[in-house]
Amino acid sequence: MKKSFILLLFASLCIFNVDAQKKIPHTYRPFGRQATERKEIILPQVNGYNIYKADFHIHTSYSDGRVNPQGRVLEAWYDGLDIIAITDHYEGVSGIKRAAKVAAPQNGGTPFEYKSAKELGTAPADFNAIHKEAASAAKQMGVPMLVIKGCEMAREPKEFGHFNCLFLKDINKVYDPDLFVALKNVKKQGGIVIHNHPSYRRGTTDKSESHKKLYEQGLIDGVEVANGENFYPLMVRRCIEEQLTMFGNTDEHVLTSYRFGTHDCYRTMTLVFAKKLNEKSVKEALLEDRTLVYVCGYLAGEQQLLSDFLNAAVTCKMVKENAKKGQRTYMLTNMSSITYRLRRGRTVYELEPFKSLQVVIGKNKKTGEYDEPKFRVDNMWHVDFKNPTITLELDK
Ligand SMILES: [Zn+2]
Ligand SMILES: [Zn+2]
Incomplete structure (x- = not known):
């Protein structure tokens, strides 16, 4: 009786093991087939565009x-x-x-x-x-x-450099050994010309004599x-x-x-x-x-466009006012895929994509009035390598 019970137990364990193995797939693909995804870079509408x-x-x-x-x-x-x-x-x-x-x-x-x-x-x-x-x-x-x-298109000497020609109708027909003629051919096709990597092989972005002529003749867009x-x-x-x-x-x-x-x-x-x-x-x-x-x-x-862009990307609301301390708290919300580094004095607020942060702004010591939510944007550049200072408009 004891022996047959042990045999029965052994047999049922074997069946259980086979059943368990049957449930395990022979291949498993953790990522599925479409593993590569598009990065969605979300940017605001600005000035109706x-x-x-x-x-x-x-x-x-x-x-x-x-x-x-x-x-x-x-x-x-x-x-x-x-x-x-x-x-x-x-x-x-x-x-x-x-x-x-x-x-x-x-x-x-x-x-x-x-x-x-x-x-x-x-x-x-x-x-x-x-x-x-x-x-x-x-x-x-x-x-x-x-x-x-x-x-x-590239031309020697290096003072000429390289030029991208866009919106062409027939690429095969624009070439001419003379760069001026070639770029005029681009214009005849309604094309746009970009002066590429302006310091390449020259060590300067200064306008050379040949560039001056190209610019003067309206051949560079x-x-x-x-x-x-x-x-x-x-x-x-x-x-x-x-x-x-x-x-x-x-x-x-x-x-x-x-x-x-x-x-x-x-x-x-x-x-x-x-x-x-x-x-x-x-x-x-x-x-x-x-x-x-x-x-x-x-x-x-351009500075105004940078300002319009930042104001469209970041909403700004006054959420608290402490009259006693003379402080206002603003909530900044970044609704775009770019991080902005917003500086006030020595403090830099790193406003990451789709996040909010609060900034406390006090009264101006000279005027006694509340300062505006104005920031120098450390990761924006306008003329002469300068960071723009931008006032965030308050949400209505
Ligand atoms: Zn290239
Ligand atoms: Zn090039």
């Missing part, structure tokens, strides 16, 4: 970049952008013969990484095809992204105030004085995550203040200088 996030200077494996157009579209979408321009070097890969297509996978590279045309000693025959590939990739993948047709991780402080004043558009672009050649992924910031962007996400509206915004530049957690631009 939406703010679109753009990068107008990107290279692909069709010139000296390492990522193909399809990869650029996806990467930009994951990075939270709305607008991109693929601007491969039109004649930068000089002295090498043009071929039909370049797409040799690079060993050990990530899926969208390729050897560049420059490394392979060749370049595409049709530059419009690069844009077409990017635009149709955006369409096929259902990625809501405006892709602007463009290219980068905007300047890169930031390129990659570089900021050019003196370019802010030039843009304001000469009514040029400020741009912040990555000039990316590899994956953006290599450069910006390890920093606690977004990739360098041009913030475009436009009514709609279409070519007409974006071009109009650029011609009317309605941009700010985002670079490594900083915002650069």
Whole structure:
């Protein structure tokens, strides 16, 4: 009797174990299939305009970049952008013969990484095809992204430098060995010209004699105030004085995550203040200088626009008044994806995205009146490398 009971117990334990094993799946995928997500960069509406996030200077494996157009579209979408321009070097890969297509996978590279045309000693025959590939990739993948047709032109000597040409109709037709003629060809197509990375190989952002002529002839519409991780402080004043558009672009050649992924910031962007996400509206915004530049957690631009931007992004309410102590407490709420470093004297309030903080402001010792909620914004730049001082408007 005792023996049979032990046997029965053993048998039931075995069945229990088999049952338990049956319930464990042979494969489990902790992340599911769609692991890569878009970073949503939430920015306010300012003066009736939406703010679109753009990068107008990107290279692909069709010139000296390492990522193909399809990869650029996806990467930009994951990075939270709305607008991109693929601007491969039109004649930068000089002295090498043009071929039909370049797409040799690079060993050990990530899926969208390729050897560049420059490394392979060749370049595409049709530059419009690069844009077409990017635009149709955006369409096929259902990625809501405006892709602007463009290219980068470079000229020697180094006093000339590099220029991005955007909103082109036919890239193949703009080239001329004379830069002035080439840029006039861009203008004939209704294009916009950006003076890129103005200190590149020169060690200065001063205007050279040739730049003066280009500017005087109205061939330059905007300047890169930031390129990659570089900021050019003196370019802010030039843009304001000469009514040029400020741009912040990555000039990316590899994956953006290599450069910006390890920093606690977004990739360098041009913030475009436009009514709609279409070519007409974006071009109009650029011609009317309605941009700010985002670079490594900083915002650069014209002082009034910075102030309008901050006031749209941050709400400010007076929540308490202590008449005895002569103090007012304000609640600041950041409804955008950018952190603002707000300084009063030696105190810096770091207002992070979608958070609120309280600031106590006393009476002015000289006037005896309450001070306004006014801050020097340490991560904003206007002319001459200066941080703007901005008064936050009270919520009604
Ligand atoms: Zn360049
Ligand atoms: Zn470039």
